Each structure stands twice: as structure tokens, then as C-alpha cells.
Amino acid sequence: MKYAYYPGCSLETSAMEYDVSCRRSLERLGAELADIPGWTCCGASAVEPVSRLLTFALPARNLALAERETAGLDLLVPCSACYLNHLRVGRECAADRALPGRINEALSVEGLHYAGKTRVRHLLDVLSADVGAEAVAAAVRRPLEGLTVAPYYGCQALRPYPLFDDPEHPRSMTPLIEALGATVLPWDLGGHCCGASLMATKKEAALVSVAAILAGAEGADAIVTVCPMCQMNLEAYQREALKAGGHGNPVSVLYLTQLLGLAFGLSEESVLLHKNLAVTGALTDKLRACAAAEA
């Protein structure tokens, strides 16, 4: 298993724990990653309100680089916003005949060409379809017994293109989390929007969404995410959201890959757990009990 890898801007800075835990847990699963040399920002969720052409040209630039530098490999993307932006280029080109020509005219300033040959895959898609729960279970060294986890999918991994999961009732994380020995919290907020960039532009509205998600996760030791924007909204604004919502308790928020890494026997430092903004003492106690049981 070998993939071209697009970490995206957040994973280089505020979500470095996602990048590191992703690389380390995938290595344990025998997946090899090839970085795309010279990749640039895909425009995240800010580009579409600014320019339609740039919305496609920015991710197409990375796809053109991938076609040239990592030809034949699927592109693995851990960030849901980056995933959607890259995936959307091919989808829109199929629907709008004039678009490929316009994209390539723009890319021609750098001598690049986008042909649409690269398959864009979300990390969660790769984990559930290519790796599979069985291989995940086989890599477990430290079962996460006694841990209850709320899988949070967010929006853009599921919608508008439902390629690997049911967008109304997402469940692709369930077998993966169970393979780690943990229990999945039954809840129906896994695909409820976290507010995304409204947290920067209309904070009060976004806090309502975060408060609803946190209240729904009651009973979970941790919420796991597969997107740096979801992670940031749920962890960094947690205290404010709990105050605004008037109920709910602090809950740990981890990236799915951190949970995988911990179950694979990686240390807390190795998955950069100290970089997370919301980790409760109750969670670390349980994790350490799992580690002690292994020793």
C-alpha cells in the first residue's frame, strides 16, 4: 500500500499531532506515504467565497504536481476540507466541459497540466476500505478496553459526495474503533456540522453547534475526529460552548489516528497527545490503565 500524501496547511502547524499520528499509525499498518514536493494551500473553505476559478485551480495545482511526481498513486488526504477541495476538481470538470480548459490555462503559467488521473481519498476511506478493521485489529498491542468513543465525522468527508460511507448515518469508524478494543457511543450527531469557519466570522452561531455536539457526546470518554477544523472547534472552543449551551461536561477530543497509535502501543508523546487542547484526567487515567494491563 503506497499513497501520495497531502497533509495540508493545518497539519503543518496547529494540527501537527494529526500529521504525526497519521504518519506513525499508517506506518504500523504497512502503508507507505510519498509527500508531494512543492504542494501548496488548496484554499480551504475560504476560496469559494472569493473566486470560483481559484476554487478549482488551487487544488488542481497539487493534483498536477501529484500526476507528475507521484504518478499512479492515490492521493491520501487527512483533512476533510482539503479532501473535498481536491475531490471536487474532477467532479466539477465532469459536469462543466469548459472548466478543464480554464484550469489548465491557469496552470500553464507554471508549465503544469492537470489531467484528472489521480484518485482522491480521505484518510478514513483508506483506513476502512484499503486497510480494513481486521488489519487494524492485528496491529493492536494495547487494547483500549473500557474506553467509550464518540466517532465524529463532520461534514465534508461525507457530503456532498458520499463515496465511502452513508452520509445520513455514517458508520465507517465503528469497526475501526471496535477493532481497537474500545466501545462506540451510540449517538446521532456524528455528521452534525461543527460550525467550521463560522467560528471566525459568526462565533455565536458556531458555538450553538459545538454545544449540541458536546451535549450529545455525554457518556463518551473521548470524541474522535478526522478533520483539523472539527478538532479545533470542538477542543479550543469547548469551554465557551459548554458555557453558552448551559449543560454538558468537558470531554477529550482526539484525532482518530492518535487513538489508533495509542492502541498500537505508541506512547502518548509519540502521538503528540500533549499538543491536544482538550484531554481530561479521566481519559489519561484510562489510557494508562490500558498501558499497564499490557505491561
Place this chain on the structure above:
Amino acid sequence: MKNATLPPLTFLREPGAAPDPAGLAEVQDIVRACMQCGTCTASCPNAHAMDLTPRRMWRMLLFGLFEEVFQSRTFWLCSACYTCTLRCPRGLPLTAAMAALKRLAAAGDDAANRKKALFYQEFMRNVEKNGRVQETGLMFHYFLAMRDPLLPLEYTPLGLKLLRKGKLHFGGGGQRGALAPLFGKVREMEARP
């Protein structure tokens, strides 16, 4: 203090002009087949904070009530969750319509709307300069552009949390300037009539 070396990040035909009629017609075309069922409104996680429901806004657009639509905050409250796009029984790309309204409003003559577009504009300005987003610089320039002395305070706790975790980076990334040619070309292409 602003990025003096960069051309202003406008992909707009003429800043300060009335919304582009061709652009308005395109959004109308997107929602032309709306049958007013209200599924979009019922699905929207942010409908509670909107002044017009999405369903109603589509109808007003089709009636040509542009001024009322651009006075509303509805499309600014879209967080691009794609639930309405997924569920609309007519299969209309409603999230794309919301984004198109943001672009049109940013290009219009309404100062309040132009200010609401600043976050996205500053974000893309940051991308143009650095090749990859530099979150620290982004927030700094956003605060400057908003000219609201209280706004930075609202985000100070977050800044401090990130600083303590060693997650704020003040330097430039390795791709500084890499996107200048592409931005220039797209700007030129979008300025064509």
C-alpha cells in the same frame, strides 16, 4: 502594515459596483427548479441564526428581490456543511449558490457586506503571499482589516492556548511566493469580460 507589495485581492470586476447581473442570473439558474419544499431550511444547522430561511431566500432570488437578499445575513451564515445540497429533492447545488452569493455581495457596493467578506479575503491574501496558510499572520491581518478593537480580545484565549502548545508559527513556510504566478493568472482570467 498591509501587504503593500501585493495587488489588492479583488477578483471582482469593479469593487463598489452593483452586483454583477450575469452572476445574479447564474445563481437564479442554480435554484430555478426549486419547488419550495423547505427541506433545505429544515436541514440547515445554522437556520436558527438566519433572518431569511434558505427556502424563502431562493424564492426571493427568483422574484428578483436582490436588494432584500443582499441585506440579509442568511448566506453569510452558511458553514458549507452540504446537508441541504445532499438532501434537496431537486438535486440543486445549494452550497455553491450560497458561496456565489458571498462572492457577489463582496463585490457589491454595500459596505457591511464587504466587511463580512474580509475574513475570506484576508485568508486568500495570506495564501497568495505564503503559498501555505500562516495562521498567525492571517488572524493579525484580519483583525487589522476589521478595525474592531474588541475583536482580537475575543480570540486571545485561543491564541494563548496555541502559543502554550507551541502551535503558533511566525516564520514563513517553504512555499512563500510559490502561488504568485497562479494568482496573477487567475486574476487576469477572471477580469476578462
